[in-house]
Amino acid sequence: MIYQIIAIIILAVFYGCYFIKMISQRRKGIQTDQIGKGKVGFVKFIEVTMKIITIIVPIAEIVSIILNTSVLPLWTRIVGICIAVTGVAVVITSVVTMRDSWRAGVSKTDKTDLVTSGIYSFSRNPAFLGFDLVYIGILLMFFNLILFIISVFGVVIFHLQIVNVEEDFLIDTFREKYINYKKKVCRYFGRR
Template sequence: MAAIALGLSLLYLLAAFGLRTLQHYRSTGETGFRGVSGRPGSLEWWGGALFVVALLLGLLAPILQLIGVLAPIPVLDTLPPRIAGLVLAGAGIVGTLAAQHSMGTSWRIGVDRAEVTGLVTTGAFAFARNPIFTAMIATALGLALLAPNLVALAGVVCLITAIEIQVRAVEEPYLLISQGQEYRDYAARTGRFLPTLGRLRPGRTVG
């Protein structure tokens, strides 16, 4: 299953980052890549750095297992987790691409605080404010169950931590400033990662 995990990882990176960036460039004339925000060592910077580390660990985990450097965790190396891994990874990959498509020309990697794009609240974003991140976590969990070793689990932890930092410390404060009441209304009725969880209550700030 580690070979399948590696193949799906490469396919995911190619589709979600490479092909999506190319498609965005053809539509808008620019890549949509904004990079890591914040000065080196800041919370925002760590969010971006951990995201890169998570992607590398997710790719490295099945390779290390395939060449025999790492052994799978026995309790997770059974049929039920493998099936769950395939389902989660497949759903996560499809969900990521669908959510990216929902963003249209507003799709970005990172945040430029001097830039204001349209607030997307339809498609996948009608169900959660961060459906791309939700799908990415599902994909990472699925791939970790297909190559269940310590590096894979570390990658999942890094990814979840990076996403929490990116959403709470970077994106939500930016959206509150750039979109104002429109975002507050949207956040009050739509969950952060799942439909009913993490909605912003009136009078409360993000975090």
């Protein structure tokens, strides 16, 4: 029961951060959710698939938590908690650091800043890294085959969003500034 309570708290803080940011930006007239809007072809497919998987994963996580599924040893639950809590901290830090440049999906019409300070000086994509860590952490806490497949698919889609949508958009928008940043900071974690 304690692992279920911890997992629910992790998910509440994780998704709460995201929705609080969306509401805060909406009050300022900023449309945070840009997923699939104004896109065509493969880019639209990736973004829409990402939006769908970000709905399916928490449903699978909640079902797994309620059923208290786990076929792994107890120590993996403890490791899962540590990974998920780290993911939540990374997401919150990235959301705060981005300030009003935060978007879900890319927007060619909104003017945003290229944020390279704070957590972004160690990861070009800390929000995606945070999502991945939360997904992996909850998976380790409540491992089952369905959650495994759905979580891995989510991580793969996030990666495709980064390499096929976000990076191209950032190069087109910020040109040399982003290219220089890309040379210094790794996609997920680390400096070069």
